[in-house]
Amino acid sequence: MTGDLMKNFVNGEFVDEGKKVTISSPVDGNPICDVILANKKSTLEAIDSAYEAYYRSWAETSVRERQAMLSRLARLVEEKSNEYATMESINTGKTLRQSMLMDIPLGISHIEYFAGTDEFKFSRDIMHPEYPDTRGIVQNAPMGVVGAIAPWNVPFLMAVWKIAPAVLAGNTVVLKPSHHTPLTALNLAKDIREAGFPPGVINIVAGNGSEVGNTICTDDRVSMVSFTGSTATGKKVMSMASESLKKVTLELGGKSPNIVMPDADLNHAAKGILFGIFLNSGQLCESGSRLIVHSSVREKLIRKMIEHLGNMKAGNPMDMETEISAITTGDQLKKIGSLVNEGESQGARILYQREIGESVPEGGFYFPPTILDNVTDAITVASEEIFGPVLAVSEFNHVDEAVKIANSTKYGLASGLWT
Known part of the structure; x- marks a missing residue:
């Protein structure tokens, strides 16, 4: 053009x-x-x-x-x-x-x-x-x-x-x-x-x-x-x-949670959660940017998610096989990076970051799909919309606790329950 x-x-x-x-x-x-x-x-x-x-x-x-x-x-x-x-x-x-x-x-x-x-x-x-x-x-x-x-x-x-x-x-x-x-x-x-x-x-x-x-x-x-x-x-x-x-x-915005109960089909949940946050590289108002998982299945679910995420094809978004989108603007790319850095400084840790390296075109805007762990209510990324490919993970032991965590945000756009 x-x-x-x-x-x-x-x-x-x-x-x-x-x-x-x-x-x-x-x-x-x-x-x-x-x-x-x-x-x-x-x-x-x-x-x-x-x-x-x-x-x-x-x-x-x-x-x-x-x-x-x-x-x-x-x-x-x-x-x-x-x-x-x-x-x-x-x-x-x-x-x-x-x-x-x-x-x-x-x-x-x-x-x-x-x-x-x-x-x-x-x-x-x-x-x-x-x-x-x-x-x-x-x-x-x-x-x-x-x-x-x-x-x-x-x-x-x-x-x-x-x-x-x-x-x-x-x-x-x-x-x-x-x-x-x-x-x-x-x-x-x-x-x-x-x-x-x-x-x-x-x-x-x-x-x-x-x-x-x-x-x-x-x-x-x-x-x-x-x-x-x-x-x-x-x-x-x-x-x-x-x-x-x-x-x-x-x-307007969203900070949508996915709650995973201990009886959930974890393989099915893992695929759905990844789709919910990494479609369009998380640049959707209804993106499932929070994972609230029962402590008894947390490790198993995370392993399945990392396995599936590692198989997602990175590359030129104009290739029909590519599954990871670019970030639409340079300003948005900077905002995503800034919020992830802020989260780390407040106690969150990067549990997994999907390497995209040289597979994406040079000169474009890209942020690696990221899973943040140890996310508590006191950490900014737990409640602030990132609008990027970043999943914030929290865990719970009782369903009332899960609901409380899910509701601890100013947004109310969407949510998911896996059981």
Whole structure:
């Protein structure tokens, strides 16, 4: 793709208002292409376009018409799924295996679901028990302009996850993909236009949160903001959006535990735990970053995990056989290393670290899959989201103790129980 210029998508056109930057791959550090990052002016134009499209026509289109466009979009993406998967992996550093077998197919499935669902009911009758001779109607109406802010770790999936239900419900959308990983979202714009969505219904503006994101969150014409990302940024989004009483949905961080009971199938548990933390190199909000294991099976489980982890294939993420992803940004790589070092200084120890050495491309961002032991509640890595390939191990003797350890965090996103 080197030499290409990817632009933002506003009112059905590709626009070059903003700053040109070069996007490099975390796989090997090589440049991928140039991208125009939107500024406040182009973001306001996107909001203008979405606002006008909503009131001009979109809210009045039928559900069947909207679903037909979504169906066409799903077909177009599916026809180019290999292209999307390659672009997703080279931009994020996740393995091509993951993009080909999970992220892109899941995204297509999301679009197909909303293209075919009959669950969207814009009105329903109700009967009041005290007034049986009356008829009540609950009417659901579109909200208007929805601001959708997607994260850098799963950019394609999160983009369609936010766009599809919003437009089906009759809303228009201003999507902000991360400035780190905007490629598949900007590429999606071509298929959005070909699928027949009218100008302004879906706008895509890649850029920094401080400029593009803040503009979306504070503009009075945006009725709702859907944000996926860090807890710290989510708090800022909520604060800014509250000034104009926007509806806000937030999907933030996690520190998800896997509890292993003494009667668990340890081989099965070992594989599941490793998948839960090392998929996408732990750069998922629901990653199972904590292992809470019964003391009677701890040693046996750890041995099985180390055996399976040693067999995971390291290498170039663009090879379909590779199972270990790169770290998406240099800043994230530094954060992971810093938190592991802090954990060691507080008493945790590296029980096992999977050597990746020279098997990965030079110039890329990589952190070896790591298992930390002796992790107590007093250690930062027990409660702080690392967002990397690091598993923190604690042990328990009684189930009440396991539950207490699992709940000793500010997060509540996901958990697992092996028994």
